[in-house]
Amino acid sequence: MPFQRVAARLEKMIPDFIQWQKELTAIPALGPDNDGEGEQRKAELVAQKMKELRPDETHEIRAPDHRVPCGYRPNLVYLWKGADSSKKIWVLSHMDIVPPGQRQLWDSNPYELRVDGDKLYGRGVEDNQHGLVSSVAAVKAILQENATPAHDMGLVFVADEETGSKYGLQYLVQHRADLFAPTDLIVVPDAGNEDGTLIEVAEKSMLWLRFRVLGKQCHASMPQKGINSFRATARLVIALEHLYSEYAAEDPLFYPPQSTFEPTKKEANVPNVNTIPGEDVFYLDSRVLPQYPIDEVQREAERICRTVELDTGVRIEVEAVMKDQASAPTPADAPVVLGLQKAVEAVYGRKAQPGGIGGGTVAAFFRRAGLPVAVWSTSCETAHQPNEYCPLHTLVGDAKVFAHLFLNP
Numbered sequence: 001m002p003f004q005r006v007a008a009r010l011e012k013m014i015p016d017f018i019q020w021q022k023e024l025t026a027i028p029a030l031g032p033d034n035d036g037e038g039e040q041r042k043a044e045l046v047a048q049k050m051k052e053l054r055p056d057e058t059h060e061i062r063a064p065d066h067r068v069p070c071g072y073r074p075n076l077v078y079l080w081k082g083a084d085s086s087k088k089i090w091v092l093s094h095m096d097i098v099p100p101g102q103r104q105l106w107d108s109n110p111y112e113l114r115v116d117g118d119k120l121y122g123r124g125v126e127d128n129q130h131g132l133v134s135s136v137a138a139v140k141a142i143l144q145e146n147a148t149p150a151h152d153m154g155l156v157f158v159a160d161e162e163t164g165s166k167y168g169l170q171y172l173v174q175h176r177a178d179l180f181a182p183t184d185l186i187v188v189p190d191a192g193n194e195d196g197t198l199i200e201v202a203e204k205s206m207l208w209l210r211f212r213v214l215g216k217q218c219h220a221s222m223p224q225k226g227i228n229s230f231r232a233t234a235r236l237v238i239a240l241e242h243l244y245s246e247y248a249a250e251d252p253l254f255y256p257p258q259s260t261f262e263p264t265k266k267e268a269n270v271p272n273v274n275t276i277p278g279e280d281v282f283y284l285d286s287r288v289l290p291q292y293p294i295d296e297v298q299r300e301a302e303r304i305c306r307t308v309e310l311d312t313g314v315r316i317e318v319e320a321v322m323k324d325q326a327s328a329p330t331p332a333d334a335p336v337v338l339g340l341q342k343a344v345e346a347v348y349g350r351k352a353q354p355g356g357i358g359g360g361t362v363a364a365f366f367r368r369a370g371l372p373v374a375v376w377s378t379s380c381e382t383a384h385q386p387n388e389y390c391p392l393h394t395l396v397g398d399a400k401v402f403a404h405l406f407l408n409p
Contacts, residue, residue: 002147003346006403009141010396016140017395018120020049020133022113025122029096031073033163038068039095043076046095046132046157053140056081061176063159063167073159073167077179080139082149082406087183089339089406090154093132094161094168094190094362097124098384105386118392125390127383131189132157134377134395138402149406151185161190161362164322169362173369180371185336185409188363189377189398196348196397199340200375202253202329202356203364207286207294208322209301211236214315217270217278229280230269232312237263239304240284246300247292253329254356259288283321287358290326298323324360327367334372335409343404344376347397352376376401 023045030036050058057079062072074095079088100110100123108114110123135155142149160168173180180186192198213233218226243261250257264285269277284301288294298320305316330337332354344352357375366373378394 002145003404003407005145006141006147006407007400009145010137010399010403013137013141014392014396017133017137017392018113018115020136021120021122021125021129021390024129024132025113025124026111028111029124030099031096031160031163032065032067034099038065038070038073039159040068040070040074042095043074043157046076049136050076050078050155053143055079059176059179061172063171065167075159075168075172076157077154077176079152079154080143080149082151082153084151086151087181087185088152088154089149089185089409090156090180091131091135091187091189091402092156092158092169092362093135094128094158095132096159096162097127098162101386107387110388119389120392121387121389123388126379126388128161128190130379130390130395130398131377134398135189135402137395137399138406141399142403142406147407150409153406158362165362165365169365173365177369180366180369182370182372184371185339185405186366186371186373187336187340187402187405188361188373188375190361191357191359191375192377192379194378194380195350196344196376196378196401197350197352198376199337199352199354200357200361200363201332201337201354202290203326203360204254204259204287204289204356204358205292205294205326206322206324206360207288207297207320209284209286209298210319210321211282211284211305212317212319213280214317215278215313218276220274220276223276226276226278227313228276229314230277232308232314233280233282235312236305236308236316237282239308240301242304243286243297243300247288247297249289249291251289251356254289254358256358259286259292260358261286287360294323294325324364327364329356330367330372330374334374336372336374339405339409340374340376340401342408343401346404347400
């Protein structure tokens with residue numbers, strides 16, 4: 001059987017999996033919003049590997065971005081013909097990563113792959129090089145075994161997933177919608193659980209709010225002459241906890257089942273200890289159940305700001321830096337979901353079930369365009385954490401799942 005041959009070949013490709021992860025991890029593909037130069041170098045490495053696989057179609061869709069040295073953000077699309085071209089089976093990964101964060105929390109250089117037994121450590125090894133490497137390996141093994149995919153098989157590598165996808169899949173869907181069709185099967189390997197039994201078909205809405213708290217700067221020894229913006233920020237952070245009780249519904253499709261409203265990033269204020277800050281800036285990351293309109297949530301947050309203004313004398317400006325109302329979920333009986341269920345059971349011997357997540361993925365842009373998509377991978381959920389890692393055996397296993405989907409959708 002073709003799948004058994006391909007699976008056996010993937011078992012022999014372990015040195016390739018490690019080498020690819022090593023090469024990719026060495027490239028800090030950070031977008032300009034994260035003080036990086038974009039994904040061009042990583043895209044060049046991916047393009048080099050794809051050239052060796054001789055795709056039938058190659059597309060590079062460049063999203064103009066003057067903030068990066070090359071002037072654009074690269075999006076790469078590759079297609080190999082199958083036995084039946086009436087539909088395509090796609091696996092889409094993203095090339096950008098997030099910053100490593102505090103270096104002292106890492107046990108090794110985040111941009112140098114560290115292999116410890118079955119675990120591969122480094123920034124980006126799971127998010128999203130896990131999906132990238134596994135999907136490339138699946139295609140390579142199929143081609144090397146001269147197996148014929150049931151339908152056209154495609155790989156997509158996008159930019160800018162970590163900071164909104166304006167220059168990534170959002171741009172790709174807007175400018176090259178002709179590449180995809182409602183009959184296609186689309187998999188985004190960018191979320192999941194540790195045993196591979198979650199097929200994500202729904203996501204929460206995302207609302208990122210920036211709060212600029214304006215008081216009056218003064219010497220710390222004479223606080224009565226100023227208005228402490230930092231103290232008001234602390235009051236506001238606590239007051240925003242009201243959002244949890246205001247939007248308290250739960251939906252068992254999701255984990256966690258409720259909406260979440262968490263303060264995250266905080267910008268620097270004064271550089272010295274003995275000055276009371278007159279300006280303070282922080283952000284709130286909200287993941288909201290689809291039943292709630294996020295415009296309403298933002299208005300409630302602004303109402304809370306007005307009460308803090310009255311109590312403290314500061315002025316508060318609110319800006320939505322990310323605003324994405326969730327689309328309708330992918331049907332639980334969509335072909336891509338059924339195909340993944342068959343593949344996961346064939347490879348891992350487990351039954352995968354459809355579910356929802358709080359994290360946003362680029363799948364939202366496919367759903368908004370009316371394209372059925374499923375988000376799936378085996379994930380240890382170490383993305384964005386120090387000492388991010390990816391188990392080697394799941395790289396191989398997930399490659400087998402993708403190969404099964406390509407050969408037996």
